[in-house]
Amino acid sequence: MKDSPAAPTDDALLVLFANGEQDAARTLTWRLAPRAFGVAFRVLGDRAEAEDVAQEAMMRLWRMAPDWQPGTARVSTWLYRVVLNLCLDVKRRRRGGMARLDDVPEPADPQPAAVERMQQGLRMDALQRALMQLPERQRQAVVLRHLEELSNPRIGEIMDISTEAVESLTARGKRALGRALAGRREELGYSDG
Amino acid sequence: MAERDKDVTDLEDLFQAARRQGIALPDGLEDRIIADGLQVQRARQGRSASPRRASAGRVRQFLDLLGGWPAMGGLAMACATGIWLGFAPPQALPDPFGFVQSGDTGLFADDDLVLAMVEE
Structure with a gap:
């Protein structure tokens, strides 16, 4: 667990990120990247594609940060939407091919x-x-x-x-x-x- | 009905196990995402800093010497007023074009000036 109980909200972190705070980039990544990757993998069924989608979604988050208006929506809601749209793009590129299931998640601790x-x-x-x-x-x-x-x-x-x-x-x-x-x-x- | 209930129970059990287990991020992805973020930050800071660097040149220094943009505004206004007065002088002032055309550059006629000095 990398967040303290009194950790700032995603909103606040995004503003800090836009102001050049480097730690905000790290904390947002710890919080949001696993969700982005998890959803992308569940939807696409492919780890490599999900990895690309998660990285691209987070890149869009970084670029959007200066325009973010705190309090208007949840950062994670915005991110989920971007992830799903990117997944649809990947599916379109596959041109109707079957999903690959070579990789399945490895069992984690405990x-x-x-x-x-x-x-x-x-x-x-x-x-x-x-x-x-x-x-x-x-x-x-x-x-x-x-x-x-x-x-x-x-x-x-x-x-x-x-x-x-x-x-x-x-x-x-x-x-x-x-x-x-x-x-x-x-x-x-x-x-x- | 009981069979269907079992299916639902199994499904909930599967969902729960999947949530508990989570999905580990691939090696290096976290580092790449953070690196992307820091790169975007640096690029943005570079962009916002460059106009300041550019404006710190000689033009800026000259403007600062004159008092900055407010002083330049005042100067421009003074120039415009001067030009306007040149073309459309108030009636209380002599017409500068009249001087030019008549070749008479004095404000007073010579005779009047001499007369005034004698009277004193």
């Missing part, structure tokens, strides 16, 4: 026993593959709601849709994920009892 770790990796792989089967907008909504834990109104702000539309997308997305994973319960270590 380290469970080897078998459990393998099973955890299998579950994350299964979740990512199921996510990649969802239509684009459903996947974005599910990732923001259930993995980033954002509220529906905030997701609506990011995706530029109504809260009801977000609810509909996440509900359909979850049903589709449930169907995609239904046949793999035993394989993923979920008991029927």
Whole structure:
């Protein structure tokens, strides 16, 4: 954990960054880059592409900093929106090709026993593959709601849709994920009892 | 129905595990992003500093010597007033073009001046 409890807001850090404060660049990176990369990876299913998207999104944040008006919106909301737009650009460049799933996230600490770790990796792989089967907008909504834990109104702000539309997308997305994973319960270590 | 509940439970469990686990940033990405930020900062500071450097040249020094831009404004106004008075003098003042055309550059006629001195 790199932030202290009384750490400045993202808004304040962005203003400090625009004023040439170098530590603000570091703190904003620690806070926002993992979110940008995480969402990009969940949406794209490819670590290299997600890495490019996260770096480009953060670059746009740095360039936008002098024009940022504190209090008008959340910095992270702005960043999520940029990330999703960049992901769409990547998808367009792929020209409808299948998503690559060569890389799946490595299990992080705490380290469970080897078998459990393998099973955890299998579950994350299964979740990512199921996510990649969802239509684009459903996947974005599910990732923001259930993995980033954002509220529906905030997701609506990011995706530029109504809260009801977000609810509909996440509900359909979850049903589709449930169907995609239904046949793999035993394989993923979920008991029927 | 019970099967569907199990699917939902499994899904929530998966989401929770994914959130707990997170996704590690690739090696070097954090450093590259910070380096980008610092580079943008340096470029911006360079841009904002360059006009100051440029304006610290001889023109600026000359302007400062005269009293800066406010003094230049006053000077320009004085010049404009002088030109205007030259072309459209108030009636109380003699017409400068009249002097030029008549070749008479004196304010008083010679006779009047002599007369005035004699009277004193």
